[in-house]
Amino acid sequence: MSTGKGRERHIPSQFNQGERFAMKEALKVFPTIFKTRFIQHEVIGEYSHLFTVQGSDPSLQPYMLMAHSDVVPAPDEGWEVPPFSGLEHDGFIHGRGTLDNKNSLMAILQALELLLIRNYIPRRSFFIALGHDEEVSGQNGAQKISALLQARGVKLAFIVDEGNFILDGFIPYLKKPFAMIAVSEKGGINLRLQVNMTPGHSSAPPKETSIGILAAAISRLEQTPLPNMFGSGPLKTTLQELANEFPFPANIVLRNLWLFGPLVSRLMERNYITNALVRTTMALTMFNAGVKMNVIPPMAQAIINLRIHPAQTVQEVLELIKNIVADDRVQFHVLTAFDPLPVSPSDHQALGYQLLRQTIQSIFPEVNTIAPGICIGNTDSRHYTNLTTSIYRFNPVYLHPQDFRSIHGINEKISVQAYETQVKFIFEFIQNADTYQEPIPHLHEL
Numbered sequence: 107m108s109t110g111k112g113r114e115r116h117i118p119s120q121f122n123q124g125e126r127f128a129m130k131e132a133l134k135v136f137p138t139i140f141k142t143r144f145i146q147h148e149v150i151g152e153y154s155h156l157f158t159v160q161g162s163d164p165s166l167q168p169y170m171l172m173a174h175s176d177v178v179p180a181p182d183e184g185w186e187v188p189p190f191s192g193l194e195h196d197g198f199i200h201g202r203g204t205l206d207n208k209n210s211l212m213a214i215l216q217a218l219e220l221l222l223i224r225n226y227i228p229r230r231s232f233f234i235a236l237g238h239d240e241e242v243s244g245q246n247g248a249q250k251i252s253a254l255l256q257a258r259g260v261k262l263a264f265i266v267d268e269g270n271f272i273l274d275g276f277i278p279y280l281k282k283p284f285a286m287i288a289v290s291e292k293g294g295i296n297l298r299l300q301v302n303m304t305p306g307h308s309s310a311p312p313k314e315t316s317i318g319i320l321a322a323a324i325s326r327l328e329q330t331p332l333p334n335m336f337g338s339g340p341l342k343t344t345l346q347e348l349a350n351e352f353p354f355p356a357n358i359v360l361r362n363l364w365l366f367g368p369l370v371s372r373l374m375e376r377n378y379i380t381n382a383l384v385r386t387t388m389a390l391t392m393f394n395a396g397v398k399m400n401v402i403p404p405m406a407q408a409i410i411n412l413r414i415h416p417a418q419t420v421q422e423v424l425e426l427i428k429n430i431v432a433d434d435r436v437q438f439h440v441l442t443a444f445d446p447l448p449v450s451p452s453d454h455q456a457l458g459y460q461l462l463r464q465t466i467q468s469i470f471p472e473v474n475t476i477a478p479g480i481c482i483g484n485t486d487s488r489h490y491t492n493l494t495t496s497i498y499r500f501n502p503v504y505l506h507p508q509d510f511r512s513i514h515g516i517n518e519k520i521s522v523q524a525y526e527t528q529v530k531f532i533f534e535f536i537q538n539a540d541t542y543q544e545p546i547p548h549l550h551e552l
């Protein structure tokens with residue numbers, strides 16, 4: 107794999123104390139980016155940002171780095187420090203978005219700023235797409251950027267977006283961290299369930315109210331996990347790549363999933379995080395009902411959020427859900443839905459995947475295993491399948507189970523050192539992407 111050695115000089119990712127301080131404190135704009143002539147900045151959909159960084163060799167196919175600026179809400183309750191304070195405490199920067207996904211947005215811009223200060227001129231053009239509505243579908247940010255680039259005839263060699271991490275402590279008996287580069291992501295459905303009934307005086311109630319009917323339906327859904335789909339999708343490849351990291355006999359088990367697959371799938375469904383890798387998951391996330399304490403409720407509404415396993419489709423999952431509910435009084439309304447994403451290439455000819463591998467090995471030499479996998483969450487990158495077949499969801503940040511719980515949870519934080527390393531990774535990655543190697547066209551498996 108060429109490391110862009112053809113370039114005159116590789117700029118070492120060493121930053122002096124002043125730069126490191128500025129990096130941590132850089133909540134202001136990035137002046138050098140905005141005054142560089144070969145960088146174009148556009149605001150899309152009012153709040154998203156698209157940077158076009160024109161490389162010196164227009165024959166090289168451009169790539170894209172992605173992040174998003176928006177975050178999910180964060181009530182103060184339970185937080186060690188106020189969730190929007192950005193407080194630095196005990197070596198960590200605390201706050202909503204420090205892992206999902208302001209860290210990536212700032213790290214991308216910071217890395218580019220530090221490269222430009224060192225008079226770096228990219229050989230391979232690239233885009234930086236910073237969405238403002240990823241957490242609420244991306245339809246006004248990423249989707250508009252994708253449509254704009256398509257209208258301009260842009261095709262991308264690959265995309266790197268948020269999604270997976272360097273995972274540490276997620277699997278029993280696996281003491282070492284490993285990097286999982288998500289080459290696909292689960293599908294999704296936001297489904298509203300609703301029960302309507304004639305309101306009345308609560309002193310003479312019917313046998314069941316709308317709330318009771320809906321609650322019973324939701325309870326049936328929570329008590330009936332959807333089928334375990336272990337064995338289909340990228341998971342088997344992930345586990346086989348990991349086999350060498352396990353002691354005997356686990357390493358034998360993982361090398362013989364044809365025989366031990368049922369055992370491994372049972373073990374994986376015991377943990378709520380690995381369970382999300384083997385099946386379509388259902389989470390009841392919103393429930394609204396009732397108007398007054400002494401009125402029979404005219405309506406009850408619930409929203410369930412489903413993440414679809416790669417081996418299933420929206421239609422199949424909707425059918426399964428309706429069969430489990432099995433009550434004609436419950437109405438279904440699909441709010442948003444999309445199928446699982448195609449699997450991006452991860453073979454030795456997959457330029458984006460190999461550049462990630464190369465940079466991970468350089469920045470994280472202690473990480474022995476780098477494996478393709480699936481992202482259990484969803485990302486803005488699903489809006490760009492028209493521009494490339496090579497989409498990789500990976501943030502160069504260590505993630506532990508307690509960190510995962512903080513994403514959309516409480517006490518989200520990133521260490522200053524992890525953030526600096528993320529900047530360093532992107533600083534190196536951009537230079538590594540200056541290789542003359544070009545991607546080999548990839549046809550998704552049907």
Ligand SMILES: CCCCCCCC/C=C\CCCCCCCC(=O)NCC(=O)O
Pocket residue numbers: 206240241268269270271273276277344379380481482483484485505510513
């Ligand atoms: C055998 C390997 C075990 C690995 C276990 C996987 C651990 C999960 C790690 C990361 C997933 C975090 C998802 C973050 C990206 C999703 C961003 C987001 O919130 N998008 C919106 C949404 O999904 O609703």
Ligand SMILES: [Zn+2]
Pocket residue numbers: 178206241514
């Ligand atoms: Zn999120």
Ligand SMILES: [Zn+2]
Pocket residue numbers: 174206207240268
């Ligand atoms: Zn995110």
